[in-house]
Amino acid sequence: MxxxxxxxxxxxxxxxxxxxxxxxxxxxxxxxxxxxxxxxxxxxxxxxxxxxxxxxxxxxxxxxxxxPWRHVLPPVVVVREGATVQVPVHVEDGAPVTAHLEVDPEAGGGRRPVEQADVYVPPRTVDGRTVGRATLDLPTDLPLGWHTLVVDSDGTRAACEVVVTPGRLELPAGVGETRGWGLMAQLYSVRSHQSWGVGDLADLGEMAWLAARRCGADFVLINPLHAAEPMPPLTPSPYLPTTRRFVNPLYLRVEDVPETAYLPVAERSLIEWQAEVARPLSTDPGPIDRDTVWAAKRVALEVVYAAPRSAARQARFAAFRAEQGQGLEDFATWCALAEHFEGQPWPAEADDRGSELVARLRTELADRITFHCWLQWLADDQLAAAQRAAREGGMRLGIMHDLAVGVHPEGADSWSMRDVLAQGVSVGAPPDMYNQQGQDWSQPPWSPQGLARAGYRPYRDMLRTVLRHAGAIRIDHVIGLFRLWWIPRGRGAQEGAYVRYDHEALIGILCLEAQRAGAVVIGEDLGVFEPWVRDYLTDRGVLGTSVLWFEREDDQPMPPENYRRLALATVTTHDLPPTAGYLAGEHVDLRDQLGLLTEPVEKVRADARAERQQMLDVIAQRGLVGADPSERQVVEALHRLVLSSPAVLVGVSLADAVGERRAQNQPGTDQEYPNWRVPLADSAQRLVLVDELFDNPRLRSLVAALRH
Known part of the structure; x- marks a missing residue:
C-alpha cells in the first residue's frame, strides 16, 4: 500500500x-x-x-x-419523520410539474398533494437536451411508512418511493425500565432426545419457555437461521447462507407438522425409519453431521408434503405464498434448480433467472418449487410457535434473531438479486488484533447504487421476514450498514478498501421495520469502526454490544459502570472460545496451531496472560472471588462484573453456563477447524441436551449468581 x-x-x-x-x-x-x-x-x-x-x-x-439529471426523480427518498425535505424533479426545461403522494395503506392510505418550492436551479444540457430542475417540498407531517411520490409533466408520469422512518427507535414497553437478561445459544448445537441430530425449532420453543419459567430469562439470542443449500453438502456456517430472507428447513421438527399425525401406517413408518437414522445423532459427541440429518429429514418431509392438507391449511399455505411474493418464488426456484442440476455446473443460461431456460424449468419443476415454498411456510409456523412459547413462559422479548452480514457467492440471493449485489468483490475485514491477516468472508456486498435503484425493497423484505416472529434482532457487523471492506477478487484480505453506504437510509429502514414489528435492535459494533458511528446508533435507538474482554480504557479493563446503557453486555461472543477456554489461553494455542498468528506465539501468549491477569485482579479487588478461585467461580464472577454495568440487556453464553470450553468458530478458518459443528457439552465434554439443560448444576449455579 x-x-x-x-x-x-x-x-x-x-x-x-x-x-x-x-x-x-x-x-x-x-x-x-x-x-x-x-x-x-x-x-x-x-x-x-x-x-x-x-x-x-x-x-x-x-x-x-x-x-441525476437523466431521471425525473431520484430512485428513492428516505427521510426521518417530521424532517423538512426537498426533492429534485428533472423535466424538459420550462415544462409544468404537478405532484402528489400516495400514502402507505398500512399508515392509513389516501392521497396528499405536494407543493413546488420557489427554488431556481439553472438548467443543464444532458445528452443533447436541455433539462430543468423543479423542487418539491414534502409534507413534514407524513406518517411512518412506505409512500409513493408521483410526478406528472407534459404527459409523462414518474414515481419513486418516499420512506418515512422514525427519528428514534424506542424500547418496547417494559423493556429498559429494569434490566433484562437472556441466554445466547447456537441452536443447532442444543439438541434433545426428540430432535434429529440438530437442535430444531421445537427445541428452541422448549428451551425458551424453560429459560423464562425456571431462570427468569427475558430472551434467547440464537445464531442466524438463514437457509443453506437444499442438498448436501450443506455449508456449516450460519453466517454464510444461501439467503438471508428465508429459513433453513433443517430446523423443522417433522413430527410437529400437523399432517404428520394423520399419515397412514405405511407413510408413518417411512418417517420413523428416517428418524431412526437421525435421532441417535443427538447423543453423538462428534461433530454435528448436518448432511446426514438433512438427507433423512428431507425424505420425511417429502412424505408429509405428499399427504393431503385440509381446506383451511391449504388456504393458509396459499395466503403465505402470495404474501411472500416473487422473493419466495425465486428462492424456491433456485432450490429446485440446485436439485435439478445435482451439484453439477449450471449452464450459463440457468444463471439468468429471466432466461428462457429458467422460465421453462419453472414450469417443469413446479411441484418442487411448491415443495420448497411449503417448507418455508412450515418454518414460519414453527418459528411463530417458538416465539409464542417464549412469551407465554414470561420472556419480555422472546427470541432474538441474528442477521448475518451477507450470503454465499453461489447461493439463492446471489442468483436472484444480481442487480443489487456487487460482482467481482467480496466482503471481509482488514487485519485486527484477533485476525492479524485480515478476513475474507467470500460474500458479495450490497451494491449501494443497486439498492437505491431498487428502492431498498430487497433490504426491507429481508428485514420483514427475519422480524416476523422476533422480539429482537441482532445485526452482525452493524458497521456494514455504514461501510464495508470490499476485497477485489483474487486479492488478499489486506488489499481491500472501505465502501460507504447511505447509513441514514439503511438504519432508518431498519428502525422503521423494527418499530412495526415491536422489536429491539442490537448492533454488533465490535472491531474497527469510526467513533461517531456508536453515537449515531445510540441517537437512533439501536443498542450496541459490549463484550467484557473488548472494553478497554488506557490499556486497562474498562470499569463496567462506564459501559453504555443502550447495549447488550456480555462476557464473551461466538467468535471467541467460551470463557473457560479463554481463561486457559486456548484461543492462542488454537490460532498458533492453525497458523493464524503474525506475531511470535510467545508474545501473543504473554499478552493473553497479562490480559487475563488484569481481569482476575479486577474481580478480586471488587471482592467477587476469594483466594485461589475455581474456574466456575471465576466465570460466575465475570458475569456478576458485567451485571454492574448500566446495560439494559445482559447476555449469557449457554456454553459458559454449562462449562463448555471449545470454540464454536475460529475466524479465519474453513475446514481447518470444525466451525459451527461443535455440540453443546459440559467441562468434561459430556453432552448437554435440552431435556437436562435446566437441571445442569453449573447452569443453576450461574443463574443463581446472576439473580442474587
Whole structure:
C-alpha cells in the first residue's frame, strides 16, 4: 500500500469520493494506511464505474455529474419523520410539474398533494437536451411508512418511493425500565432426545419457555437461521447462507407438522425409519453431521408434503405464498434448480433467472418449487410457535434473531438479486488484533447504487421476514450498514478498501421495520469502526454490544459502570472460545496451531496472560472471588462484573453456563477447524441436551449468581 495519497491520482481520488470508495483507513494499531491505485480501480469496477485509464476516469466523473439529471426523480427518498425535505424533479426545461403522494395503506392510505418550492436551479444540457430542475417540498407531517411520490409533466408520469422512518427507535414497553437478561445459544448445537441430530425449532420453543419459567430469562439470542443449500453438502456456517430472507428447513421438527399425525401406517413408518437414522445423532459427541440429518429429514418431509392438507391449511399455505411474493418464488426456484442440476455446473443460461431456460424449468419443476415454498411456510409456523412459547413462559422479548452480514457467492440471493449485489468483490475485514491477516468472508456486498435503484425493497423484505416472529434482532457487523471492506477478487484480505453506504437510509429502514414489528435492535459494533458511528446508533435507538474482554480504557479493563446503557453486555461472543477456554489461553494455542498468528506465539501468549491477569485482579479487588478461585467461580464472577454495568440487556453464553470450553468458530478458518459443528457439552465434554439443560448444576449455579 502507498504511504500517502501522493501515489494516488487526484481525478481517481475525486471519482472514488463520488462513489463512496474510501482511499485510506486507520488500522487496529493506530496506523494511517492508504489503499493502492489497483484496489481503487477494482472496487470502482465492482460499482460499475470504469476507471481503467485517466481518460476513463475523466469520462466517469462527467457521467456522475450528469446521471441525476437523466431521471425525473431520484430512485428513492428516505427521510426521518417530521424532517423538512426537498426533492429534485428533472423535466424538459420550462415544462409544468404537478405532484402528489400516495400514502402507505398500512399508515392509513389516501392521497396528499405536494407543493413546488420557489427554488431556481439553472438548467443543464444532458445528452443533447436541455433539462430543468423543479423542487418539491414534502409534507413534514407524513406518517411512518412506505409512500409513493408521483410526478406528472407534459404527459409523462414518474414515481419513486418516499420512506418515512422514525427519528428514534424506542424500547418496547417494559423493556429498559429494569434490566433484562437472556441466554445466547447456537441452536443447532442444543439438541434433545426428540430432535434429529440438530437442535430444531421445537427445541428452541422448549428451551425458551424453560429459560423464562425456571431462570427468569427475558430472551434467547440464537445464531442466524438463514437457509443453506437444499442438498448436501450443506455449508456449516450460519453466517454464510444461501439467503438471508428465508429459513433453513433443517430446523423443522417433522413430527410437529400437523399432517404428520394423520399419515397412514405405511407413510408413518417411512418417517420413523428416517428418524431412526437421525435421532441417535443427538447423543453423538462428534461433530454435528448436518448432511446426514438433512438427507433423512428431507425424505420425511417429502412424505408429509405428499399427504393431503385440509381446506383451511391449504388456504393458509396459499395466503403465505402470495404474501411472500416473487422473493419466495425465486428462492424456491433456485432450490429446485440446485436439485435439478445435482451439484453439477449450471449452464450459463440457468444463471439468468429471466432466461428462457429458467422460465421453462419453472414450469417443469413446479411441484418442487411448491415443495420448497411449503417448507418455508412450515418454518414460519414453527418459528411463530417458538416465539409464542417464549412469551407465554414470561420472556419480555422472546427470541432474538441474528442477521448475518451477507450470503454465499453461489447461493439463492446471489442468483436472484444480481442487480443489487456487487460482482467481482467480496466482503471481509482488514487485519485486527484477533485476525492479524485480515478476513475474507467470500460474500458479495450490497451494491449501494443497486439498492437505491431498487428502492431498498430487497433490504426491507429481508428485514420483514427475519422480524416476523422476533422480539429482537441482532445485526452482525452493524458497521456494514455504514461501510464495508470490499476485497477485489483474487486479492488478499489486506488489499481491500472501505465502501460507504447511505447509513441514514439503511438504519432508518431498519428502525422503521423494527418499530412495526415491536422489536429491539442490537448492533454488533465490535472491531474497527469510526467513533461517531456508536453515537449515531445510540441517537437512533439501536443498542450496541459490549463484550467484557473488548472494553478497554488506557490499556486497562474498562470499569463496567462506564459501559453504555443502550447495549447488550456480555462476557464473551461466538467468535471467541467460551470463557473457560479463554481463561486457559486456548484461543492462542488454537490460532498458533492453525497458523493464524503474525506475531511470535510467545508474545501473543504473554499478552493473553497479562490480559487475563488484569481481569482476575479486577474481580478480586471488587471482592467477587476469594483466594485461589475455581474456574466456575471465576466465570460466575465475570458475569456478576458485567451485571454492574448500566446495560439494559445482559447476555449469557449457554456454553459458559454449562462449562463448555471449545470454540464454536475460529475466524479465519474453513475446514481447518470444525466451525459451527461443535455440540453443546459440559467441562468434561459430556453432552448437554435440552431435556437436562435446566437441571445442569453449573447452569443453576450461574443463574443463581446472576439473580442474587
Amino acid at each position: 502507498p504511504e500517502t495519497t501522493a501515489a494516488l491520482p487526484e481525478p481517481l481520488l475525486a471519482l472514488a469520493a463520488r462513489h463512496g470508495v474510501v482511499p485510506d483507513f486507520w488500522d487496529f494499531g493506530g496506523g494511517h494506511r492508504f489503499v493502492s491505485t489497483e484496489t481503487l480501480v477494482s472496487v470502482l469496477a465492482a460499482l460499475g464505474v470504469d476507471a481503467s485509464s485517466p481518460e476513463r476516469v475523466d469520462l466517469a466523473l462527467a457521467e456522475a455529474e450528469d446521471e
